[in-house]
Amino acid sequence: MRAYVFEPREKRRASLQAELENVGLQPLFVGEEFFETGLAPLSQPGSEHRAILIGESASTHKQIRAVRASGCENPLIVMRDFRNSTDTAAALDRGADDVIVSPIKGSEVFSRINSIVRRFHGHAAESVSVGEVTAYFDGRDPVVSGARIRLSKREHSIFQHLALNSNKVISKNAIYDAVYGMSADQPFDKVIDVYICKLRKKIAAAAQSGAQYIETIHGRGYKLSAPEETDIQPLEPMRPSMAVEARLS
Template sequence: MNILLAEDDKRLGKLMTHLLKNEFHLVNWVKNGKEAYELARFSEYDIIILDWMLPGETGLSVCKRLRDKGIHSGILFVTAKDSNHDIITGLDSGADDYIVKPFEFNELLARIRAISRRKEKPVEELITIGDFVLNLNTHELFRQNHLIELTKKEYQLLELLMRNQNQVMTREVLFEKLWGYDSEVSDNALDALVKLVRKKIDVPGFPSFIQNVRGIGYKVRNTYV
């Protein structure tokens, strides 16, 4: 799933981002309410995780404004506020669920799954481009019904590109989503990852499924063999 995490606690935000990515989710992590609101307005997220007390604009305010704009993404509050009044206020603002700090990560995952099941628009399960079919639930790639074995990072790269098949994904965006801004991974890691994926999925005699857009980033071909 594509997840927006708004959490100003750097330690917790980094940990949650790492754990969510380990579960094959795509994660954008922001640290203030204004950025969370802007990203949620103009990008499509399956789940938005909001800390209540964000700097600049509270999670409560962000939630209300997003619902007023007709944003239907699942919204989960993560907060230390645990009174019945606070819980009712959060849910009445438009949130789908509420989890109180500290919490077990498995509980967070369970609540994310529950929200995705309840939404009117189910999370898309398959992305098909030409002969390729990417299963978002099982994290598997098939070509003409044949399974192509992928590592976690290889799958995440393909999901990012195939979800955004009509646009170029910049190197900066891909790197941030796959490794994070503060990662110590080399700048060449993205090119090396693309090379590994191409070796597994490309068909001899045909252009690569993953196109290199010089000076910008990568995209996938809308049609392929």
């Protein structure tokens, strides 16, 4: 998960970067100009998960207004040095999603961003169930037919994007941008097809029905949804000779 971070005090950036990276966040530190010229890309599909973290300064409220005036709906969290109920209320009224107080802990930031993102997509709970698949929004691997399946970092990023938008068609470009949008080493877009194929195989192998849960919508993208019952092929019972061979293998 990526985050734009405005921290005006340079001496605090190293410790903040370490905290965020320790929980899997990828911070990109920005300056004042970001709020004037850098917000446009955040309106593109696939960018809505990128958080904006604003360190306390005299420009905080102006920056919040700029973000929301640009049409950006990304998670926006203000990082304050001390508790101040009046200033916190003003920040929330101007469009901030949350306010946290120092010392800033990466695990708290990560959980608060996750909470904002899943509510943005209409998920109040920590997980969503799609047929035999249970997807978690807190970093845990999914469970399929009661068994946890292990996903790589990239597989997990793509799967979570599909899960947040379950039963909706998500374009390849949106998935690509959500996973690689701020990466310095962006691969060819065919890599999304490769990871989708891997995810399909892992889910089908764990599902009791053997069903495919990630559908390709030609010309539009992909959709995570429970297959229709008519599309599920029942597993063929093993013949006696096959059962004996299985015990011997």
